[in-house]
Amino acid sequence: MKDLQHITTFLDGVSRYFAHVSKDRKSLELGTPYLVRNHEQLGLDLTGAIAISGKTKGFVFFSSSRALLKYLLLSLGESEFSDQYMSDIVGEVANTISGNVRKTLGPEFHISTPKVISGHLDNDSLKPERLSYVLPLKWRGNTAQLIVSLDSIDARE
Amino acid sequence: MFSKLFGKYRFLVISIALFIIFDLGVLILNFYTSGKIAEQTELINLAARQSTLSQQMSKATLYIKSQKLQQWVYQSGLEELRSHYTLFGETLNALTHGGQATSTETGAKIQVDAVTTERGRALLNQANLLWSGFDTAIKPLMKDTLITDEEIQPASEFIARNNLVLFDLMTQLTDHFSHEAEAQTTLLRRAQVAGISLATINFFVILFHFLNQLRTRDRRLELKQHESDQLLASIDDGVCLVDANLRIGLQHSGRLEEIFGTNQIAGRKFAAFLNRYVTESTARSAHDFISLYFKQHVSPDLIGDLNPLKEVKAFVETPNGKHEEKYLNFSFAPLVQEDGETVLLVTVQDITDRVKLRSTQEASETKMHTQLALFSQILPINPDELRLFIEQGMSSLTKMNQVLKSKRGQAQSIAHSLAQIMPLAHRVKGDARSIGLTTLGEQVHAFEEDIAELLERAKSESVSGRDVLPLTVALKQIIENIELLKSLCERLQQYGIRYDQATSKQDLDVPVVGTVMPPAINQRWHGLQTMVSDIAQEQGVTAQLEVRGFEHPLPRDLEQSLYSMAVQLVRNSLAHGIESVDGRRAHCKPRIGRIQVLLSDDGQGNYRFVVEDDGRGFDYAAIERAIKGQHAESVADRTLSKAELLKFVFTEPFSTKAHVDTTAGRGVGLPLVWDLAKQIGAKVQVRSVAKEFTQFIFLFSSSSQIDDSPLNAKVA
Numbered sequence: 125m126k127d128l129q130h131i132t133t134f135l136d137g138v139s140r141y142f143a144h145v146s147k148d149r150k151s152l153e154l155g156t157p158y159l160v161r162n163h164e165q166l167g168l169d170l171t172g173a174i175a176i177s178g179k180t181k182g183f184v185f186f187s188s189s190r191a192l193l194k195y196l197l198l199s200l201g202e203s204e205f206s207d208q209y210m211s212d213i214v215g216e217v218a219n220t221i222s223g224n225v226r227k228t229l230g231p232e233f234h235i236s237t238p239k240v241i242s243g244h245l246d247n248d249s250l251k252p253e254r255l256s257y258v259l260p261l262k263w264r265g266n267t268a269q270l271i272v273s274l275d276s277i278d279a280r281e
Numbered sequence: 282m283f284s285k286l287f288g289k290y291r292f293l294v295i296s297i298a299l300f301i302i303f304d305l306g307v308l309i310l311n312f313y314t315s316g317k318i319a320e321q322t323e324l325i326n327l328a329a330r331q332s333t334l335s336q337q338m339s340k341a342t343l344y345i346k347s348q349k350l351q352q353w354v355y356q357s358g359l360e361e362l363r364s365h366y367t368l369f370g371e372t373l374n375a376l377t378h379g380g381q382a383t384s385t386e387t388g389a390k391i392q393v394d395a396v397t398t399e400r401g402r403a404l405l406n407q408a409n410l411l412w413s414g415f416d417t418a419i420k421p422l423m424k425d426t427l428i429t430d431e432e433i434q435p436a437s438e439f440i441a442r443n444n445l446v447l448f449d450l451m452t453q454l455t456d457h458f459s460h461e462a463e464a465q466t467t468l469l470r471r472a473q474v475a476g477i478s479l480a481t482i483n484f485f486v487i488l489f490h491f492l493n494q495l496r497t498r499d500r501r502l503e504l505k506q507h508e509s510d511q512l513l514a515s516i517d518d519g520v521c522l523v524d525a526n527l528r529i530g531l532q533h534s535g536r537l538e539e540i541f542g543t544n545q546i547a548g549r550k551f552a553a554f555l556n557r558y559v560t561e562s563t564a565r566s567a568h569d570f571i572s573l574y575f576k577q578h579v580s581p582d583l584i585g586d587l588n589p590l591k592e593v594k595a596f597v598e599t600p601n602g603k604h605e606e607k608y609l610n611f612s613f614a615p616l617v618q619e620d621g622e623t624v625l626l627v628t629v630q631d632i633t634d635r636v637k638l639r640s641t642q643e644a645s646e647t648k649m650h651t652q653l654a655l656f657s658q659i660l661p662i663n664p665d666e667l668r669l670f671i672e673q674g675m676s677s678l679t680k681m682n683q684v685l686k687s688k689r690g691q692a693q694s695i696a697h698s699l700a701q702i703m704p705l706a707h708r709v710k711g712d713a714r715s716i717g718l719t720t721l722g723e724q725v726h727a728f729e730e731d732i733a734e735l736l737e738r739a740k741s742e743s744v745s746g747r748d749v750l751p752l753t754v755a756l757k758q759i760i761e762n763i764e765l766l767k768s769l770c771e772r773l774q775q776y777g778i779r780y781d782q783a784t785s786k787q788d789l790d791v792p793v794v795g796t797v798m799p800p801a802i803n804q805r806w807h808g809l810q811t812m813v814s815d816i817a818q819e820q821g822v823t824a825q826l827e828v829r830g831f832e833h834p835l836p837r838d839l840e841q842s843l844y845s846m847a848v849q850l851v852r853n854s855l856a857h858g859i860e861s862v863d864g865r866r867a868h869c870k871p872r873i874g875r876i877q878v879l880l881s882d883d884g885q886g887n888y889r890f891v892v893e894d895d896g897r898g899f900d901y902a903a904i905e906r907a908i909k910g911q912h913a914e915s916v917a918d919r920t921l922s923k924a925e926l927l928k929f930v931f932t933e934p935f936s937t938k939a940h941v942d943t944t945a946g947r948g949v950g951l952p953l954v955w956d957l958a959k960q961i962g963a964k965v966q967v968r969s970v971a972k973e974f975t976q977f978i979f980l981f982s983s984s985s986q987i988d989d990s991p992l993n994a995k996v997a
Binding site for chain 1: 606682685686695698745746747749750751753754756757760761
C-alpha cells in the first residue's frame, strides 16, 4: 500500500496549493481515480513533470487545461495569460507537490526540478506496459489531472 | 597535613613563600638600615656642629676680650659664648652617655644614643678630658653679665690654646660617623643585592619548574589526545558525547564523520544536527527522548524502549551531491563525570547493509512465496482454463477501470459505479476460485469487501474520489497479479511445458475476441469439478458435478459469460441448495448432491443453457423475509409474488445467508448472472420446487443481442 501513501502525499500537495490560492480547503474536487497504460495518451494542455529517483522511481505529472490555468492566474491577480505565465504556474504547482513530498516523506524521494511540457506527455521515459494512476481534478469547473507513475520496490517486474 | 592541604601544589606554595620571605627580609633590613643611616646622619651633623661650636666659642671669647679692652659693650659676645658652651656641653654629654640633644635641623630636642664604637668612644673620651678644661675656664663667665679681666683672660688663653685640638677631635668624630654611615650603606646595598638575587633566583626556579611541569603536562595531554584520537579512530561505531544542553561534545569517533559524511559535528545541537538526515518528526522525537536522560526522576533503564532512533532511516549527502539511504541504530548511555555532571554517551551504528540484506531477503521471500503460491496453484490448472481465466479476468478488470474512468467525480454516481464494479469483482473472484487460484481469489475477495464497505458508507454519507483511491490502488495490484500469472505461463513455456503463449498485455479499453475450441472448452468446463469439491468441503456438503454439451467451439465472449454464470450458479447451489448428508437422508435423497450444467442447441443456432441441482429449492418465504429485512422501505408490508421475489433475487444485492464468506453471502452472484444473461441476450426461466430442486434455464441464440429489457424471469 505504499502507492496509496505516496499518491496521497502528492494529492495533498496539490490540494494545499489550491486551498491556499482560493482560501477554501475544499475548492479542489477529486474525481474517481483510474488506471491507464503508460503507452496511452496522457496529459492535458500543459503539464508540470517531476522525475522521482532513489528507492522509488517514476514520475508525477500535474497536467492542466488552459482554462484552469487562466482562472488560477486571475486568482493570483495576473491579467496576462501568455504561455510563459501558464508554464510558470504549472511549474509552481509541481513545485508545491515536491515541497510537500520532501516535508512528508523526507529525503527518501529524490525529486527533480519540475519540467513543463506542452500538449500530451512524452511517454518515452515511462515503461509502456506499466499502469499509471490518473486522478481527475476539478477546480471551479475546470479540469486538471494528477498522473502518478511509480515503480516502487514492491512493484512486480 | 601540609601535603594534604597543598598536595601537588606544595612546591609552588614553598617557592612563593620563599619569594615572599626573601623580599620581606630585604625590606626589613632596608627599613632597619635606613633608620640606622638616619641616626648616623644626625650624629654626623651633631659632630660637625661641635666642630663649628668649638670655633665659635673661641671667636666669641676673643670678641669679648677685644670689646672689653676697648671698653665697649661685649654682652652679645658673652651671650653667644654662653649659648655655644651650653649647646656643646649638652651635645657632648648626649654623645658620650646618651640623652637629649638639640637637633641641628629642627632645633627640637632629640634622643641620642651613647656612641658605642671603639673609635668613637676614644675620641669622645679625649674630647671630654679636654672639655673639662674648657668647662673650668668658661664656667666663671657664666655666672654674671659683668665679667672681670681676671675671668676673661685665663678663659681666653685656654681656649686659644686648646681650641684647635677640640676642633680636630670633633672633626675626627665627624669623619668617624661618616665612615660608620658609609659602612651601614654598604651593608644595606649588599643585603639588598643578596635578597633580590635570592628572590630572582627563586623566581626563575619557580618559572623553570612550572615551565617544565607545563611541558610535561602538555606532553601527557598530547599523548592522551593522541591515544584518544587513535582510540576514537579505531572504533567501528560512531561515538560522541552529548551534554545537558543537548549539544554534541568536542570529541567524536572518526566513524561518526564517515557515517554522516561531514566533520562539522562538534558543538552542534544534537536534534538540529540530526534534522539534516532524518524526518522532522523523528528529530523532534529524538530531542524529546534524550532530554529524558537529563531529568533526575527518570530512570534510564525504563526509557530505553522508547528510543525513537532504533533502526532509523537517514539520508546522507554524498560528496557528489546525491543522497544515500542509510539505516542507523542509536544507543544512549548516561555517564556521570568527575564533577558530578551527567553526559550522554551516544553510539551510532550503521546497520544499512544488515537492514537492506534483511529487506531484500524479505522482499525476495515475499515475492518468492507469492510466485511459488501462484506457481503451485497454476501447475494443476489446465493451460486452456488458465488462459481463458486470464483473458476473462483482464476483461472484467478492464471493465471495472472503465467504470471508474467514465464516472468522473459526481458524488452520487460513485456509489452507482461501485455497484457496477461489485459483480465484476465477484465474477473474477468466482472464476479464480473455480480453477483453484485461491490466492488471487482471496485478494479479489478483500477488494470486494472494501467495495461493500464503501457502498455501505455511501448509504449514509457522501463518498468522494479520495475514498475510491484505495480501491484503484487495489485494482492495480490485482491487474499486476494477473499479469504475473501471464508471466509465469510464459516462463513455463520456456521450460517446454505447454502453456499457450499468453497474449501481450491487454489494453484496458480493447475487448477480447476469438473462439474457444475443443478440447480446451471441454477441459475448462470439466475443471469446474475441482471447484465443486473444494467449496463442498468448505460448506460441509457432498456434491458431484455433471457437465455436458461443451464439445463444440463457442465464441469466446459467449463461452466466458456462460462459464462465469455457471460458476456463480454452481457456487449458489453449494451455498444455498445442496443439503448436508443428514439433511438429504431426512428427505430421502441420494447421499451425494447432484449439480448439472448442460448446454444444448437445436442445430439452428438456438441454445439452451441449464444449471440445476437437486437441493432444497427456493425457499420463497425465507427470501421474502430477507428482502423485507433488507429492503423494507420499498416493499412495505405487502405480500410479494414469486416473480417479484425472483426479480429481487436477480437485481438487488441481498442474501439469505446471515454471514458473508468467500463463497456467498454478499448477494451479488445472481445479479451478476442476470447481467451476463443480458449480455448474451438470454431469456431466463427459473424452475424450483421446495426441498426438491432448482433449475435455471437460459435460452438464447448465436445471433442474440444484448438485452437491456427489464428482468422477465419465468417462474415454472
